[in-house]
Amino acid sequence: MESILSCGRWSRSDRVVEVRSPYTGEVVGRVGQATVKQVNDAINSAKSYRCSLTAFERSEVLSRTADRIHADAEVFMRSIVDETGNARKDAATEVRRAVAQLRFGAEEAKRLVGESITTDVTDYGARRLAVTLVEPIGLVCAITPFNRPLNQVATKVVPALAVGDSVIVKPSEKAPLTAVLFVRALLDSGLPAEMISLVTGDPREIGDALVGSDLVDMVTFTGSATVGKAIARRIGMIRSAFELGDSGALVVADDADLAAAAAAAAAGAFSTAGQSCRGVKRVLAHEDVADAFADLLVAAAERLTVGDPWDAKTDIGTLIDEQAAERVESRVAEAVNRGARLRTGGYRHGAQFWPTVLDHVDRDAPLVREETFGPCAPIIRVSGMDEAMNYLNSGRYGLQTGVFTQRIGDAMKMARGLQAGAVVINGGPQFESPNIPFGGVKDSGHGREGVRYAMREMSRIKTLVL
Secondary structure, three states: OOEEEEEEEEEOOOOEEEEEOOOOEEEEEEEEEEHHHHHHHHHHHHHOOOOOOOOOHHHHHHHHHHHHHHHOHHHEEEEEHHHHOHHHHHHHHHEEEEEHHHHHHHOOOOOOOOOOOOOOOOOOOOOOOEEEEEOOOOOEEEEOOOOOOOOOOHHHHHHHHOOOOEEEEEEOOOOHHHHHHHHHHHHHOOOOOOEEEEOOOHHHHHHHHHHHOOOOOEEEEOOOOHHHHHHHHHHOOEEEEEOOOOOOEEEOOOOOOEEEEEEEOHHHHHHHHOOOOOOOOEEEEEEEHHHHHHHHHHHHHHOOOOOOOOOOOOOOOOOOOOOHHHHHHHHHHHHHOOOEEEOOOOOOOOOOOOEEEEOOOOOOOOOHHOOOOOOOOEEEEOOOOOHHHHHHOOOOOOOEEEEOOHHHEEEEEEEHHHHOEEEEEEEOOOOOOOOOEOOOOHHHEEEEOOOHHHOOOOOHEEEEHH
C-alpha cells in the first residue's frame, strides 16, 4: 500500500496492516508497515529541507487545506467512523474542529513576530538594540493516538507548518487511514512535498528510529503516560511536548446548577464512547446534592442510543477494539466489588460499552485513579471543596478539571489551588478551543498545544544585537 510518504514520494511496503472496523470487524483499509530503513530515509530527506515559503504562502496552504477538508467532510467523516467506530455525530464534530485548527493556524502563521529590546537597563549596559527572530525549530516528529485520527494530527501538524518546520507524522497503527487523507489534502493544497512525511506501522519496530534519531529536533507525542515517559528517557536534550492523558474530574458543589452539571458530565463522559483525554472520568459530588445529581446523570445516560456508528440517531458507537471495551468492563466490575453502586449501564457487547453511571465509588479504585478510556461516569462523594481539591491533587494526573459552583470565592480557590493545566468554571474538563493553551502537569505531561502556543514550542528564538 502507498501509505508511507517520504518528502512527497509515496512508497509501498511488502508488509501490509489491515485496518478493521471495530463495529463490523470488516477490513476498511490497508496501510504499509514501514521498515526502520524507510523511517530513516524519511528523516534524512526531511532534515535536509529548509522551508522557503513566506508567512503568507504558509497561511494560504493551510487555508486551502481547510477549504478542501470542509468540502470533503463526508469523506473524512467516513474514514473516522470506519476506522474508530466513533458515532457519525462525533466524527462530524472532529472534522469541524480540524477545519478550525487549520483556519486559526492560517491566521497565526502571519502573526509570528519577534520583538525589539533596548539593552541600556543596567549601570554597565551598553546602549544597543536587540532584535529577536523567530525561526523554525527544524524537523518535528509528531506521534498521534487513535481516538482523534484527524484532529490530533492537525493539532500537531498545523502549528509546525505555520512556523515553517518539516514534519514526520506517525499516526496510531489502530487508526492510520484518516491521517493519510489529511496529508494528501495538504499536498493537494500546495504544501511543498519536502515539508511532510508519513510513516505507518508497528511502533515497537519503528518507534526507536523515530524518537532516537539525532536528526529530529522535536518530538510531540499524545498517548499514555507509560509510553510518554519511555520516549522522554530516550530523546534526551531535544525539545519535546507530551500530552499524556488524565483521570479528568468534574467537581459539583452543594450550590451547583445540577441540571447544567449533569449535562456537562454526560457530554464529557460519554462522547466518543468516553475515549477522550480531557473527558469526564470521575465526578466529585458534594454529599448534600449527590443523590439528586446522580438521578439527573442516570437519566441523561439512559437517553443515549448505542448502536451502528453510521446511524444518525446513534450517540455512542464503539471503543477502538473489543480488548479496550473488556478493560473498561473489568474496571467497572472491580469498582462494584469495592462497594460502588451500579446505577445504569455496565453492559458490553463486542467493542461496544453502554453508558455507565456508578455511585459511591471507592476513591482509590483503578476506575477513578487511573485513566479509564470508556463511557463511564463514576461518582465519588465528598464533604466539600477542600476535600475534593486535596483528593485531586494527591493523584498522578493534572490535565483539566471542571468545577460547578455559584460562589466566586470557591471557584477562585479551586482555580488557584488545583494542580491542573486548566480549570473550567461551570463547565466540563472537555472544554477546548484552538486559540487557548492546552496541556497538563504531573503525569499529564508538559508543553502546551493550542495553535499559538504550540507554535512557540516548535520554534527557536535567535537574538540579533545591533
